[in-house]
Amino acid sequence: MSTPLTPRDIQRWYPSRWDQIAGNSAMIATCWDMLQNGPCNTLFTGPHRTGKTRTISLAVESLLCPNRTTTLDPCGVCASCRAVKEARKAHTGLYSVMTESGYSFVPIDCQTVTVEDLREVLRNADLENLRTVIYLDEVAALGRRGIETSLLKPIDESPCIWIASAITVNKPIKRGQAARVDGLSTQMQARFAVKVGTALPTIRELTQWVKDRCKEWEISIEQPELVLPALVKGSGHRVGYVVLALADAAARGRRLTPDQISRFNFGSPD
Numbered sequence: 695m696s697t698p699l700t701p702r703d704i705q706r707w708y709p710s711r712w713d714q715i716a717g718n719s720a721m722i723a724t725c726w727d728m729l730q731n732g733p734c735n736t737l738f739t740g741p742h743r744t745g746k747t748r749t750i751s752l753a754v755e756s757l758l759c760p761n762r763t764t765t766l767d768p769c770g771v772c773a774s775c776r777a778v779k780e781a782r783k784a785h786t787g788l789y790s791v792m793t794e795s796g797y798s799f800v801p802i803d804c805q806t807v808t809v810e811d812l813r814e815v816l817r818n819a820d821l822e823n824l825r826t827v828i829y830l831d832e833v834a835a836l837g838r839r840g841i842e843t844s845l846l847k848p849i850d851e852s853p854c855i856w857i858a859s860a861i862t863v864n865k866p867i868k869r870g871q872a873a874r875v876d877g878l879s880t881q882m883q884a885r886f887a888v889k890v891g892t893a894l895p896t897i898r899e900l901t902q903w904v905k906d907r908c909k910e911w912e913i914s915i916e917q918p919e920l921v922l923p924a925l926v927k928g929s930g931h932r933v934g935y936v937v938l939a940l941a942d943a944a945a946r947g948r949r950l951t952p953d954q955i956s957r958f959n960f961g962s963p964d
């Protein structure tokens with residue numbers, strides 16, 4: 695690698711290969727099934743920063759890539775792969791691209807999409823096509839915002855593929871007991887044949903992952919016997935928080951030190 699990623703690049707990093715994902719074995723298995731057998735409506739659930747969006751994004755990039763490798767990784771350089779990368783950066787909420795693989799990809803940010811936007815998607819996206827992939831990021835937000843009704847019928851009846859993610863949060867169910875809930879209506883839940891949750895990496899998996907990324911991103915680890923366990927514990931094993939801590943380390947002289955980790959604010963796990 696010529697120039698190392700900037701702290702900002704690290705913050706917005708997405709995996710380009712399956713071996714760059716820590717934990718999440720069930721999600722990866724679901725994605726590989728999708729790539730080998732064809733996709734169907736799939737819902738990915740899990741807490742904040744546990745790798746939903748990054749894993750789904752790699753799956754979509756690989757699905758659309760006509761030059762996928764034998765290990766199911768996207769080639770990373772073809773027009774489709776570049777288009778998916780652009781769609782990630784665009785953050786416009788709506789983006790449609792017809793790629794050389796014949797797929798069209800329509801990511802929708804359900805937290806910001808408007809009713810008019812949704813109408814436009816229903817009008818313009820080729821819902822009859824098995825190679826149209828519509829991705830609903832944080833799908834529960836549609837219900838919270840009272841605008842999910844217009845999509846229930848199309849998701850149920852159209853031949854195109856709907857992929858969605860939902861954040862789960864702890865909710866008290868009775869005294870002293872809590873359950874993780876995804877906030878979806880039962881109608882929306884019923885629209886997805888396959889449902890799969892995130893799984894946190896083990897201490898060993900995450901430690902190795904941190905070492906690999908630090909090598910790749912040219913971040914030196916000082917006193918690894920102290921720093922690595924502190925980082926794994928502080929992050930609550932959530933890769934999304936680890937990535938932020940590594941972006942912070944990169945911004946502070948590209949050094950991961952006990953001091954930097956003890957000062958880093960991991961936020962409060964929900």
Ligand SMILES: [Zn+2]
Nearest residue numbers: 759769772775
């Ligand atoms: Zn490609």
